[in-house]
Amino acid sequence: xxxxxxxxxxxxxxxxxxxxxxxxxxxxxxxxxxxxxxxxxxxxxxxxxxxxxxxxxxxxxxxxxxxxxxxxxxxxxxxxxxxxxxxxxxxxxxxxxxxxxxxxxxxxxxxxxxxxxxxxxxxxxxxxxxxxxxxxxxxxxxxxxxxxxxxxxxxxxxxxxxxxxxxxxxxxxxxxxxxxxxxxxxxxxxxxxxxxxxxxxxxxxxxxxxxxxxxxxxxxxxxxxxxxxxxxxxxxxxxxxxxxxx
Numbered sequence: 001x002x003x004x005x006x007x008x009x010x011x012x013x014x015x016x017x018x019x020x021x022x023x024x025x026x027x028x029x030x031x032x033x034x035x036x037x038x039x040x041x042x043x044x045x046x047x048x049x050x051x052x053x054x055x056x057x058x059x060x061x062x063x064x065x066x067x068x069x070x071x072x073x074x075x076x077x078x079x080x081x082x083x084x085x086x087x088x089x090x091x092x093x094x095x096x097x098x099x100x101x102x103x104x105x106x107x108x109x110x111x112x113x114x115x116x117x118x119x120x121x122x123x124x125x126x127x128x129x130x131x132x133x134x135x136x137x138x139x140x141x142x143x144x145x146x147x148x149x150x151x152x153x154x155x156x157x158x159x160x161x162x163x164x165x166x167x168x169x170x171x172x173x174x175x176x177x178x179x180x181x182x183x184x185x186x187x188x189x190x191x192x193x194x195x196x197x198x199x200x201x202x203x204x205x206x207x208x209x210x211x212x213x214x215x216x217x218x219x220x221x222x223x224x225x226x227x228x229x230x231x232x233x234x235x236x237x238x239x240x241x242x243x244x245x246x
Contacts, residue, residue, distance in 0.1 A: 011206045013040035014107030015173035018100040037061035048118035057136035101160035142233035162208040169205040172198035
């Protein structure tokens with residue numbers, strides 16, 4: 001996958017993940033955010049000739065604690081979520097550009113580290129399922145550690161400014177998410193049902209964000225994040241006694 005197409009995929013996934021916050025049904029919003037990131041993972045895998053399904057490496061985009069933990073937490077939090085949900089949705093619409101930048105930030109960084117891991121031979125085709133799942137867990141943990149150890153304000157600010165420069169982008173992303181929900185599947189095209197106007201907004205937003213990430217300051221920032229991720233992954237691999245592709 002070329003750099004431009006890879007970035008387009010990351011930005012699309014980030015737009016969809018952010019739009020999922022606007023879904024007016026408790027917990028469905030979280031499921032759709034996960035589905036948007038799954039789209040990012042599955043298409044990146046295919047671009048690097050990995051033919052196994054994205055569910056084999058579900059920790060890259062899903063709940064790191066697993067389904068049981070997520071279900072139990074959902075039951076405990078359901079009354080609280082139902083109570084605050086209407087107010088939360090209003091606040092999210094008001095702060096749409098802020099949340100959009102936050103989700104774009106996660107998708108951009110996750111897509112970058114996954115691209116690099118696959119190019120280096122990690123998560124290799126033919127790896128035994130349990131080993132593949134363990135390796136995906138380490139990649140995700142290294143990513144989360146790098147996120148926790150990085151000041152994301154600069155990148156979020158760059159993305160927020162780019163998003164705000166395109167009026168109506170959050171609503172266009174919302175329409176794309178509805179298309180993804182209807183079509184389903186890892187090969188679904190979220191842009192298939194977009195109107196010409198919405199498609200133009202998404203394309204304009206993507207171009208503005210791409211330009212913002214091409215500045216020397218943004219490039220240096222992304223390279224520093226890459227280095228932090230590599231350091232964390234090396235420590236985790238050393239502890240597990242693993243090597244890339246093992």
